[in-house]
Amino acid sequence: MEKPLECCILLYFLGLTLWGCEEKREEVAPPNVVIILADDQGWGDLSSSGNTNLETPHIDAIAANGASITHFYVSPVCSPTRAELLTGRYHLRSGVTGTSAGRERMDLSERTLANYFQEAGYATATFGKWHSGMQHPYHPNSRGFEEFYGFCSGHWGDYFSPPLEHNGRLVKGEGYLVDDFTNRSIAYIEQHKDKPFLLYLSLNTPHSPMQVPDEWWDKFKDKSLPMLLPEAHGEDVEFTKAALAMCENIDWNVGRVMDALEEQGLEENTIVIYLSDNGPNSFRWNGGMKGRKGSTDEGGVRSPFYIQWPKAIKEGREIDQIAGAIDLLPTLAELTGIALPESPSLDGISLAALLQGEKVEDWPDRLIFSHWNKNIGVRSQQYRLDKDDQLFDMVSDPAQTTPIQERQADVARAMIEKKEAWKKEMRFSEEKPSDPFPLGHADAPLTQMPARDGIPHGGIQRSNQFPNDSFFTHWTSKNDSITWHVEVLRSGEYEVEAYFTCPEDQVGSKVRLTGGDGSLEFKVDAAHDPPLRGMENDRVERMESYVKDFKTMKLGSIQLEEGRNQLTLRAVDIPNGEVMDLRTLVFYHKKNN
Numbered sequence: 001m002e003k004p005l006e007c008c009i010l011l012y013f014l015g016l017t018l019w020g021c022e023e024k025r026e027e028v029a030p031p032n033v034v035i036i037l038a039d040d041q042g043w044g045d046l047s048s049s050g051n052t053n054l055e056t057p058h059i060d061a062i063a064a065n066g067a068s069i070t071h072f073y074v075s076p077v078c079s080p081t082r083a084e085l086l087t088g089r090y091h092l093r094s095g096v097t098g099t100s101a102g103r104e105r106m107d108l109s110e111r112t113l114a115n116y117f118q119e120a121g122y123a124t125a126t127f128g129k130w131h132s133g134m135q136h137p138y139h140p141n142s143r144g145f146e147e148f149y150g151f152c153s154g155h156w157g158d159y160f161s162p163p164l165e166h167n168g169r170l171v172k173g174e175g176y177l178v179d180d181f182t183n184r185s186i187a188y189i190e191q192h193k194d195k196p197f198l199l200y201l202s203l204n205t206p207h208s209p210m211q212v213p214d215e216w217w218d219k220f221k222d223k224s225l226p227m228l229l230p231e232a233h234g235e236d237v238e239f240t241k242a243a244l245a246m247c248e249n250i251d252w253n254v255g256r257v258m259d260a261l262e263e264q265g266l267e268e269n270t271i272v273i274y275l276s277d278n279g280p281n282s283f284r285w286n287g288g289m290k291g292r293k294g295s296t297d298e299g300g301v302r303s304p305f306y307i308q309w310p311k312a313i314k315e316g317r318e319i320d321q322i323a324g325a326i327d328l329l330p331t332l333a334e335l336t337g338i339a340l341p342e343s344p345s346l347d348g349i350s351l352a353a354l355l356q357g358e359k360v361e362d363w364p365d366r367l368i369f370s371h372w373n374k375n376i377g378v379r380s381q382q383y384r385l386d387k388d389d390q391l392f393d394m395v396s397d398p399a400q401t402t403p404i405q406e407r408q409a410d411v412a413r414a415m416i417e418k419k420e421a422w423k424k425e426m427r428f429s430e431e432k433p434s435d436p437f438p439l440g441h442a443d444a445p446l447t448q449m450p451a452r453d454g455i456p457h458g459g460i461q462r463s464n465q466f467p468n469d470s471f472f473t474h475w476t477s478k479n480d481s482i483t484w485h486v487e488v489l490r491s492g493e494y495e496v497e498a499y500f501t502c503p504e505d506q507v508g509s510k511v512r513l514t515g516g517d518g519s520l521e522f523k524v525d526a527a528h529d530p531p532l533r534g535m536e537n538d539r540v541e542r543m544e545s546y547v548k549d550f551k552t553m554k555l556g557s558i559q560l561e562e563g564r565n566q567l568t569l570r571a572v573d574i575p576n577g578e579v580m581d582l583r584t585l586v587f588y589h590k591k592n593n
Helices: 004-027 057-064 078-087 113-119 177-191 214-220 237-263 325-336 409-431
Strands: 032-039 067-069 123-129 147-151 163-166 169-172 197-206 270-276 305-308 317-319 368-372 375-379 383-385 391-393 437-439 447-450 455-457 481-488 492-501 510-515 518-523 551-560 563-573 581-589
Touching (some): 057 237, 113 325, 123 177, 177 237, 270 325, 383 409, 391 409, 510 551, 563 581
Parallel strands (some): 123 147, 123 197
Antiparallel strands (some): 147 163, 383 391, 447 581, 481 563
16 A cells, blocks of 8 residues: 555646646647638738828737738739638639629639638638628538628628628628627637637728728818829829728727737637738729739739737748738648648648748749739739739839830740740639529528529619629519529429519519429519618718618519529519519528428
């Protein structure tokens, strides 16, 4: 039998061993990941970039407390950047060729950042603008995100308590959208403080319409901006002021997220990333770079990229090597210890060694390609080849003022050859037709068929040329119709609702919905005629559609059979001149309800 003193000594050392094991477990705890993506914020829309028109201390602090990649590149527009961020592959590889009409959707064969993190045991959530497909299985809940609150469209027409989705169900927002999405993010952090999580906060500002609460607008509305472009650039100063006010609101919300991490004791072991999805959405100060949103020049594709992880990334580090959105997935996978399969091959590379300060003597002098609307730009560490095959030395001429392809013919020729090879490799994706819109997925509580995904025929018009937040109007003839190209994923009976408006003096039209051999008829027998709105909250006149408060109308049930088909809405009787304005059709599979 052990003596009492010997037992005490044994227990003491056993306790030390267990304590040491616990310390070791804490040291290897997987880090949380928070990705904050702004929408249409330029590289120059931060005070850390040198812009004295505004103050962004909380975003700047991420760089100060971590690392910044000084030349980081995204796509010229929204959904291509999101695809590259989520897949680690150029957007054309994943089938993303546009920003609406279904061309914003990643191929279903693609695996996302959230898929990999979810399989590794992370809780996953995204709040805000998705812009990668509305219907399941393109919906965020089908692409690795267990929690989703926001909107799936490319832009939204109302930023104050608008209609949104929560895990596929239709809800109403609570207050200003960016504040609302941040509130959800903070609640998520608090609820998941004891489990590793991936949080993707995809904001919708400063994308137009230019709406921002008075608290932020009042600071700028009468302010004289010290940094304005020369008159020849055509800067809209009121638009600039609205954008800056929206950026300062973003900064305040970033500060709230960082405070929440600190309050929960998570700041030390959380990777926080801040970036934007493309260049600025207007001509405003952007460091003298050429181009804005939509351009493959430097100003259209250079984004801020700040990353903080106190546990592993030394503060104040600046990285000069070029990088891009395609690098986010492999980088986060290496930093968190998540293994990625060899196929599909990634276009991005891991930046972990650069971020953690390792000596990298043979870092590749790589090329990063930017594409939009058949225009291609190519960036190397020193040079940029533009869409017209003009070459610029970005070290001595960052504003792209003086082409040098004649003086540097060998460099230009080599980059043109690489550009043509890349273009040939991507051509199959760029030219393929858009897939139909899926209807009736087993995991979907409902399926929306919005106006943005439909096609008007005859005299029917969209409320705006930009389809993402539009509705159909001017429906006056029995020869008019609206169609949706769909793939029904489950045969069965579907209850259908419409989001509509109709003035009192136009009530009474009879309409038929058909899909294959199935059909239903309904009568527009209720008046609902709200005014157009949105302008009351706009700081400058918008280019997108105004909105209305649409009301639901139950249409009845329709039998739909599995397979590709066409949904068609056509009026059979229009007694009073016009049928209705239509925002969305919603389908509920009866077995789900």
